[in-house]
Amino acid sequence: RINTIMQTCFFAISGVLPRDEAIAKIKGAIQKTYGSKGEKIVQMNYAAVDKTLANLHEIKIPGKITSQIEMPPPVPDNAPDFVKDVTAMLIAGKGDEVPVSKMPADGTWPLGTTQWEKRNVGLEVPVWDEEVCIQCNKCVNVCPHAVIRAKVYDPKILENAPDTFKHTKVRGKDFPEGWVYTLQVAVEDCTGCELCVEVCPAKNKQEVGKKAINMMPQIPLREKERENWNFFLEIPDYDRKELKIDTVKGSQFLRPLFEFSGACPGCGETPYVKLASQLFGDRMIVANATGCSSIYGGNLPTTPWAMDEKGRGPAWSNSLFEDNAEFGLGFRLTIDKHNQQAKEMLEGMKDILGAEFVEKLVNAKQKDEIGISKQRERVEELKTKLGKIDHPDKQNLLSLADYLVKKSVWIMGGDGWAYDIGYGGLDHVLASGKNVNILVLDTEVYSNTGGQMSKATPTGAVAKFAAGGKPLPKKDLGMLALSYGNVYVARVAMGANDTQTVKAFMEAESYDGPSIIIAYSHCIAHGYNMKYGMDQQKRAVDSGHWIMFRFNPDRLKEGKNPLILDSKAPKIPLEEYMYNETRFKMVSKMNPKAAKEFLQHAQEQVKLSWRKYENMAQMEFSEKTE
Ligand code: SF4
Ligand code: SF4
Ligand code: SF4
Incomplete structure (x- = not known):
C-alpha cells in the first residue's frame, strides 16, 4: 500500500522518532496487520519499506520556476461555462475561491461532467483490431466506465474522419446495407482494467495470444485517439426504436448515460448501472442508497450521470442507508400523482384540445420504445396546442405535461443497504405493489x-x-x-x-x-x-x-x-x-x-x-x- 511507503519516508526524514526505532515499529505493524495473510505478503511489505529507504533522495527545490512546461488546464476549453467556472476550480483544488453566486440556486447539479475530467489513469488501453472483431459488443457491455463504445452509421459520415479512425463493414441483417461499424475507446478515460479484453471471445488466428482488442501503452496513442474519440462522439446515435435493445449486442449501441465514474478500475457494480442507464436512462429517476454507488454516482466535483443528444438523462439523488427504498417510493407516488393530475386536466379541456387527441394521450400504451416515442410526440403537440389557447389550467398542465410520458423509477444500492440497514424499508416497498425497480448491487x-x-x-x-x-x-x-x-x-x-x-x-x-x-x-x-x-x-x-x-x-x-x-x-x-x-x-x-x-x-x-x-x-x- 502507498501509505506504507509514505509512512516510511515520513519517519525517515522527520526525526519524530529515532529512525531505526521508527522503522522497526513500522515493520512490527506490518507483521500485525498482514501476518494472517501469509508470510509472502509480510515479506513484500518489508521489501517495500527497505526499497523506500534505499531510494529516498533529497531533491533541492530551486528558488524560482525555470520549467518551460505549461500545465494543461483542468478541463478543456470547449467545456461548458459551469464546468469551467466551478468544476475546474474544484479539480484544481481551488474550491474555496468559487463565489456562492456561481453555485446552482436550487441545489441541483449539472449532469455529465465526468467527461471533462480526462484522468489519463490507464497506463495501457485496449486497441481494436477490426479484422478480428466479430462485433458482439460484449466488451462494451462489461466496461465499468463506459469507455469502449460501438456505433453503426452511414459511411458518408467518414468523409471528415481523422486519418487513423477505424471502421469496418457492419455484420448482421439488422442494419442498412453498406453501413459501417466502429469500436472506439476513450483512452483518456480508460482505467486500463482489462475486463473488456478478458471477455472478448474473438481470437486472432494469425497471432497466438492476441484477440480483437489488445492492451497497448496509452501515451503513444493519446493524441490520435483523442481526435478519434471526438470524431466518434459527433457520429449520430443509431435510432433506438430500430435496435433490438433486449439483446446484448443491440443494447450496447445505446448511449450510456452513466459514464467515466470514479469507481475502482474493473468494478463489478458499474456495468449494471451503466446498462440500466442505456436501456431506460432517458426517462429514469434514481434513488441511490449510501454506499459505493452513491460515491461514484455523485461525488464532487463531477457526476457520471449524463444526457443524450436531446438533453434527456436520468435524474439522480442519494438518500440514507435506512430510508432509500422509501425515498424512491416517494418518487413513484409523486410521479403517479402528477400523471393523474395531468390526465384530469386533459379531461377538463377535452372540448378545446379535441376528444380523440386527449383519449390518445390519456390511454397511450407505452410498452416499448416506439410507444414511448409516439407519446413524446403527442406531449410536444399538446404543448404547442396549449401555447395557442386560453384556459385557467393551461399553465398547470404545461408544467405537468412531461409526466404523461412513462417514467422509470430505480431504487439502487449495495447489499449493506438492501440486506441489512435498509431491509425494513425495502420490504415495505416490495409489499406496496407500486411500479418501482430495485437494483441490488451485491458485493x-x-x-x-x-x-x-x-x-x-x-x-x-x-x-x-x-x-x-x-x-x-x-x-x-x-x-x-x-x-x-x-x-x-x-x-x-x-x-x-x-x-x-x-x-x-x-x-x-x-x-x-x-x-x-x-x-x-x-x-x-x-x-x-x-x-x-x-x-x-x-x-x-x-x-x-x-x-x-x-x-x-x-x-x-x-x-x-x-x-x-x-x-x-x-x-x-x-x-x-x-x-x-x-x-x-x-x-x-x-x-x-x-x-x-x-x-x-x-x-x-x-x-x-x-x-x-x-x-x-x-x-x-x-x-x-x-
Ligand atoms: S480497459 Fe477497462 S476501462 Fe478501459 S475500455 Fe476496457 S473495460 Fe473499459
Ligand atoms: S468483445 Fe471482442 S469481438 Fe466482441 S465487439 Fe468487442 S472487440 Fe469485437
Ligand atoms: S464496489 Fe466499490 S469498492 Fe468494490 S470495486 Fe466497485 S467501487 Fe470499488
Missing part, C-alpha cells in the same frame, strides 16, 4: 466503508466483524422477495450470462409492479485481480454459489410457472470458486481446520439451495390464476 460485503460483514456475506468469507470467517450462511434475499408472489425477482451475474442480465432488466422494467434485481458484483474487497471479475462471476454460478433465476408473476396469467431457472445444476466444486479469492483463502492460512469446516458447510448449503430452487421451478402451474 457480499460493505465495500465502501471498508469491508464490514453484511447479511449477504457468504459462509467462510473474512470481513470486518467476521475476522475468522463468517460462520453463518448468506441470507437469500431473492427467496424472501419471491415469497410475495406478485414481485418480479431476478438474480443475475453478467459474467456468467450477459443475455440473461439484459432480459432481466427489460422484464423488470416492463413489469407493472415492484421488481427487484439482485446482481452479483465482483469487488476489490474480494481480493483478486479485477480483470478476472467476469470469469469469477461464472465460477460463482457454475459452483452453485450464485443461482441465476427470473421470477415473473406475469407468467402466472398464462398458466406457467413464474420461476425460470437460468442456472444449470452446479458443475464445479465450490472450492474452485472460493479459493480464487483472498477473502476465503485467508481462513485456510489462519485456521485450516475452520476453513475445511466452512467449505463443507458452504457446499452443503449449495446443494440444499439448488434442490429448493430446482423443485420450485419444476412445479406445475397449468391452472389459470385469472
Whole structure:
C-alpha cells in the first residue's frame, strides 16, 4: 500500500522518532496487520519499506520556476461555462475561491461532467483490431466506465474522419446495407482494467495470444485517439426504436448515460448501472442508497450521470442507508400523482384540445420504445396546442405535461443497504405493489466503508466483524422477495450470462409492479485481480454459489410457472470458486481446520439451495390464476 511507503519516508526524514526505532515499529505493524495473510505478503511489505529507504533522495527545490512546461488546464476549453467556472476550480483544488453566486440556486447539479475530467489513469488501453472483431459488443457491455463504445452509421459520415479512425463493414441483417461499424475507446478515460479484453471471445488466428482488442501503452496513442474519440462522439446515435435493445449486442449501441465514474478500475457494480442507464436512462429517476454507488454516482466535483443528444438523462439523488427504498417510493407516488393530475386536466379541456387527441394521450400504451416515442410526440403537440389557447389550467398542465410520458423509477444500492440497514424499508416497498425497480448491487460485503460483514456475506468469507470467517450462511434475499408472489425477482451475474442480465432488466422494467434485481458484483474487497471479475462471476454460478433465476408473476396469467431457472445444476466444486479469492483463502492460512469446516458447510448449503430452487421451478402451474 502507498501509505506504507509514505509512512516510511515520513519517519525517515522527520526525526519524530529515532529512525531505526521508527522503522522497526513500522515493520512490527506490518507483521500485525498482514501476518494472517501469509508470510509472502509480510515479506513484500518489508521489501517495500527497505526499497523506500534505499531510494529516498533529497531533491533541492530551486528558488524560482525555470520549467518551460505549461500545465494543461483542468478541463478543456470547449467545456461548458459551469464546468469551467466551478468544476475546474474544484479539480484544481481551488474550491474555496468559487463565489456562492456561481453555485446552482436550487441545489441541483449539472449532469455529465465526468467527461471533462480526462484522468489519463490507464497506463495501457485496449486497441481494436477490426479484422478480428466479430462485433458482439460484449466488451462494451462489461466496461465499468463506459469507455469502449460501438456505433453503426452511414459511411458518408467518414468523409471528415481523422486519418487513423477505424471502421469496418457492419455484420448482421439488422442494419442498412453498406453501413459501417466502429469500436472506439476513450483512452483518456480508460482505467486500463482489462475486463473488456478478458471477455472478448474473438481470437486472432494469425497471432497466438492476441484477440480483437489488445492492451497497448496509452501515451503513444493519446493524441490520435483523442481526435478519434471526438470524431466518434459527433457520429449520430443509431435510432433506438430500430435496435433490438433486449439483446446484448443491440443494447450496447445505446448511449450510456452513466459514464467515466470514479469507481475502482474493473468494478463489478458499474456495468449494471451503466446498462440500466442505456436501456431506460432517458426517462429514469434514481434513488441511490449510501454506499459505493452513491460515491461514484455523485461525488464532487463531477457526476457520471449524463444526457443524450436531446438533453434527456436520468435524474439522480442519494438518500440514507435506512430510508432509500422509501425515498424512491416517494418518487413513484409523486410521479403517479402528477400523471393523474395531468390526465384530469386533459379531461377538463377535452372540448378545446379535441376528444380523440386527449383519449390518445390519456390511454397511450407505452410498452416499448416506439410507444414511448409516439407519446413524446403527442406531449410536444399538446404543448404547442396549449401555447395557442386560453384556459385557467393551461399553465398547470404545461408544467405537468412531461409526466404523461412513462417514467422509470430505480431504487439502487449495495447489499449493506438492501440486506441489512435498509431491509425494513425495502420490504415495505416490495409489499406496496407500486411500479418501482430495485437494483441490488451485491458485493457480499460493505465495500465502501471498508469491508464490514453484511447479511449477504457468504459462509467462510473474512470481513470486518467476521475476522475468522463468517460462520453463518448468506441470507437469500431473492427467496424472501419471491415469497410475495406478485414481485418480479431476478438474480443475475453478467459474467456468467450477459443475455440473461439484459432480459432481466427489460422484464423488470416492463413489469407493472415492484421488481427487484439482485446482481452479483465482483469487488476489490474480494481480493483478486479485477480483470478476472467476469470469469469469477461464472465460477460463482457454475459452483452453485450464485443461482441465476427470473421470477415473473406475469407468467402466472398464462398458466406457467413464474420461476425460470437460468442456472444449470452446479458443475464445479465450490472450492474452485472460493479459493480464487483472498477473502476465503485467508481462513485456510489462519485456521485450516475452520476453513475445511466452512467449505463443507458452504457446499452443503449449495446443494440444499439448488434442490429448493430446482423443485420450485419444476412445479406445475397449468391452472389459470385469472
Ligand atoms: S480497459 Fe477497462 S476501462 Fe478501459 S475500455 Fe476496457 S473495460 Fe473499459
Ligand atoms: S468483445 Fe471482442 S469481438 Fe466482441 S465487439 Fe468487442 S472487440 Fe469485437
Ligand atoms: S469498492 Fe468494490 S464496489 Fe466499490 S467501487 Fe470499488 S470495486 Fe466497485
